[in-house]
Amino acid sequence: MFFIINPTAARGRALREWTKVRREFTDRGVKFDEHVTKHPGEAMQVARWVLRHGEEAVIAVGGDGTLSEVVNGYFDEAGRVINAKAAIGLLPAGTGSDFRRSVGLIARNDALDAIKRRETALLDVLRIELLDRDDQPVTRHSINVVSFGLGGEAVTTVNAWRESWPRWIGGRPRFVIAALKALRNYRNRPVIVRMDGEQALEINSNFLVVANGRFAGGGMMLAPSAELNDGLCDVALTDGATRWDVIRELPGIQRGSYLNNPKVSYHRASKVEIACDGALAVDIDGEAAGFTPAVLTIVPSSVRFIIGSPK
DSSP states (O other): OEEEEOTTGGGGHHHHHHHHHHHHHHHTTOOOEEEEOOSTTHHHHHHHHHHHTTOOEEEEEESHHHHHHHHHHTBOTTSOBSOTTOEEEEEEOSSSOOGGGGTTOOSHHHHHHHHHHTOEEEEEEEEEEEEOTTSOEEEEEESSEEEEEHHHHHHHHHHHTTTTSOTTSOHHHHHHHHHHHHGGGOOOEEEEEEETTOOOEEEEESEEEEESSSEETTTEESOTTOOTTSSOEEEEEEOSOOHHHHHHHHHHHHHTGGGGSTTEEEEEESEEEEEESSOOEEEETTEEEEEEEEEEEEEEEEEEEEOOOOO
């Protein structure tokens, strides 16, 4: 069992949580190895290395960004699973830590029980082809939620505030305040969306969601019907929504009821292509990842994940 710890997640809370868990495992005689990351992207590199060398359980200690890096490390550079028998787990301790809600890991004890039981399930992931900040094509994987436009801009703001905000301000209020800040420059753009090769949808939007999991943004239910193993992603598209529409729907976004708004449509697909007149920011699992155009494809039942007990 190999733990990858992000010491900066939630301004050090992940490292503090790991210190407690480490002591507990040591006292119980549990055998494990560990690695504390020093820079972004390292968790992916370490996960890839240990999986190639036969590790059968890799646990991310941190938030959704740390987990996303480990998930990306589950695949090699060509996008192939390195070891299909190996499992990924999560000890959640990040600013948002949204994915834990979809796999029954609400509290630390839930995660510890799951790690001890080692019950796993095969989950889908999204493969995303997009442009990075240098306008170069890159491929990433997402296990949770990818958002475009407003969501990506809000995430950039949240990450920029990480070191300056008090620890007691949780993930949800941070994302809400960041979204309100991003709304100052909110402007709909012509967007073309094509799903499963069908006729393209032409919309005016600055807020789109393609989801594998249900929650993002500190507990906001962006895709209430999403399933992690149905071979489909859930797609929420706004069309013609104004700045004030978004502000009025913020409570609905938290509950998932924003989908009832006539300016929002909800779809399911295995492949989604998004292009825009002017690049939209892309957020992958709570981290700013790049810009459109983007192609998202479901990779069904590709990641073995350590899940919590049903509540």
